[in-house]
Amino acid sequence: MVTKLDDAKRQLIGERLADLLAFQKLILSNDQKLIDICPYEDVRSRLQNMLEDDRKNLGIIETVIVQYGIQSEPSRATHTFIQNFEQMMEGDEFTFYQKLIQHELMKHGQAMSGITIHKAAQKVGADIEVAITPLNTVNFEGRAHQEQLKGMLEQVGVREMTGMDADQGIWARVQDAVAALSGVAGSVITQNTKKEDLNIQTLIRLDHNKVNTIFTEIGATKDPQKLQEYFGQLYKDILAHAQAEEEVVYPRIRSFYGDENTQELYDEQAEWRPMLEEIKAIDPATNADLFRSKIKDLMDHLGDHIRQEESTLFAAIDRNCSREQKEQMATEFKEAKRKVQQEMAASV
Secondary structure (H helix, E strand, O other): OOOOOHHHHHHHHHHHHHHHHHHHHHHHHHHHHHHHHHHHHHHHHHHHHHHHHHEEEEEEHHHHHHOOOOOOOOHHHHHHHHHHHHHHHHHHOOOOOHHHHHHHHHHHHHHHHOOOOHHHHHHHHHHHHHHHOHHHHHHHHHHHHHHHHHHHHHHHHHHHOOOOOOOOOOOHHHHHHHHHHHHHHHHHHHOOOOOOHHOHHHHHHHHHHHHHHHHHHHHOOOOOHHHHHHHHHHHHHHHHHHHHHHHHHHHHHHHOHHHHHHHHHHHHEEEEEEEEHHHOOOOEEEOOHHHHHHHHHHHHHHHHHHHHHHHHHHHHHHHHHHHHHHHHHHHHHHHHHHHHHHHHHHHH
């Protein structure tokens, strides 16, 4: 019996991440629409700051999805909501205040979706938590934006009704404090997760950490269903990672890492493919000992490869590549992985 590669829970989390990405793109579009029609300079300035945060957060969500390893399409409900929301925001029947209310509600929904995905990851697998950790930044900043939007709504609502500014009472000060606290917490996490700061070593190391976590999960369970689930993710992650390295990284490093060292990396990864197929053909429910033995062999091979990359290869990249070159490699590596993941999803 061939080990099953797809798990319904993981597929559903993938769909929720795709929904999150679709809503982030809608938020970005709506940020700009509100800026364009905003009649108040102070509010427009705050919205512009949010737009910059949301652009960065879009890059974080894209990275999280690639690290998660499952490419999905947004749900039909999300498509329907986005169409209806865009029509509503284009119309003239709502005032700026009313449109701002809808934007705050969407921000709230986005923040809750991110938190719910994180909670689901805690129930399904530690490797998912590793992959989606940067999502915490988006959740923190979404919470901060909510509080800022509430303060803007007070001002805009009072201005529309009276032509005067609202008094900044205790409620507004509480909002500002919560927004500042959330923003600080988010920015601390963001230090290492900004799209422009992700270099190739960071992305490769994230993949290594996730694979090591899956090996730990496999070693900690005797449940055949969980073994299938973990191996299914491991199989897809290793193949996507290896192909992306062979397409993007190894051709770039050969000139300074050396033909022999670079060929060794290619050869090691070539050994994994038949090993993965061999494990895939084993049913852990009926032959758990053989399954675990083959997993251990794979883990040993991967361990040597990971240690070489994170020591000598990473150091060579630092010595020979500029920051811009490392970031460009990261962008291309991420795109190569995305394409492999999309091909895998289409073949299911």
